[in-house]
Amino acid sequence: MNIEEESLKKLEKSLQVAERKIQERIDKKDYEGAITASRTFLEGVFHNIYFILLGNPISPKYNDLRDKWNLIKKLLSLDPEKKSDQELKSLCYSISSMISQIENITNLSGDKHFTLLVPKEYLANFMAEISKSFSEFLYHRLKFLYNQYPQEKVDLIYNSLIKILDSHKRGWERDELLKDEEINNLFLAFEKDSFVIRKLIDKFIGEYEISQYRENDIFFAAVRIFFDFLSKEYVNLIWKKCKDNNQTCPPYGGLLSFMHDIQKLKPELLSQDMRKWINKLKKQKT
Numbered sequence: 001m002n003i004e005e006e007s008l009k010k011l012e013k014s015l016q017v018a019e020r021k022i023q024e025r026i027d028k029k030d031y032e033g034a035i036t037a038s039r040t041f042l043e044g045v046f047h048n049i050y051f052i053l054l055g056n057p058i059s060p061k062y063n064d065l066r067d068k069w070n071l072i073k074k075l076l077s078l079d080p081e082k083k084s085d086q087e088l089k090s091l092c093y094s095i096s097s098m099i100s101q102i103e104n105i106t107n108l109s110g111d112k113h114f115t116l117l118v119p120k121e122y123l124a125n126f127m128a129e130i131s132k133s134f135s136e137f138l139y140h141r142l143k144f145l146y147n148q149y150p151q152e153k154v155d156l157i158y159n160s161l162i163k164i165l166d167s168h169k170r171g172w173e174r175d176e177l178l179k180d181e182e183i184n185n186l187f188l189a190f191e192k193d194s195f196v197i198r199k200l201i202d203k204f205i206g207e208y209e210i211s212q213y214r215e216n217d218i219f220f221a222a223v224r225i226f227f228d229f230l231s232k233e234y235v236n237l238i239w240k241k242c243k244d245n246n247q248t249c250p251p252y253g254g255l256l257s258f259m260h261d262i263q264k265l266k267p268e269l270l271s272q273d274m275r276k277w278i279n280k281l282k283k284q285k286t
Helices: 003-027 031-054 065-075 086-109 121-148 151-165 174-179 181-188 194-207 213-225 232-242 255-265 272-285
Strands: none
Touching: 003 031, 003 121, 031 065, 031 086, 031 121, 031 194, 065 086, 065 194, 086 121, 151 181, 151 194, 151 213, 174 181, 174 213, 194 213, 194 232, 213 255, 232 255, 232 272, 255 272
16 A cells, blocks of 8 residues: 555545544534534544645644635645636535635534524534535545546656756746746646646655756756745755755755755745755855
8 A cells, every 4th residue: 555545544534533523422412512523524634635735734824714725725626716617617616615604604603612603403414414525525536636647647747847858948947947838738737736746746856866967957947847836844855865966066056056045935944954054055155
């Protein structure tokens, strides 16, 4: 069983456990608790999906259920603004509206807040069922993405991107790369799906060999393309992969330039060791 399958199995098991807990509250006539548990259950699914796809927890700054949904819908390609099919677009808008109503109902009737309404059994049952159904939909959507893009397909996309970058394009800046028709056509083939992008980043960091400057250029061109998707963990892995490689370090390698970009645009992703490394190289240059 691979990591993806294990993650899905864990999520499936957590769904079953949470569903039982909600039903136990309803059976005990704790309807306020059941409504709160339904919302918490849905929130937990969002966190699990986010972690499976990006390898990081959702930032604590996203407190509202609607804000968390806005993150998840992009990861699962359920953002109505990105859909051209009118029926699917309408469905995505309806889901977002439903999430907003779940947030409102839990604020009015849940036991986490001052209760303005005394919840009835039918409302608790409705919240339990809608949270369960929606979570199952997201689970199957996530499972579909894993099946839609098996490793063989990811490998094909990975090799195609390397072939594109093994040209004068490897020296392009990020904006030029993102506007390139050939690169965009490749990304449209998988709808710029974040799952595939994460798999591509994993392959470049874990598998791409850098034994000459040309390969250095190709690697960091790919990193520039994926810049918006980089997490603290990814930056750390890139740094460790390249910091002791004479093909990726100054004067011709791309690591220092990449770290400067991170320092300027995403400083929160830098560790203390990375900052010391950057400062040490700056002193050597002066």
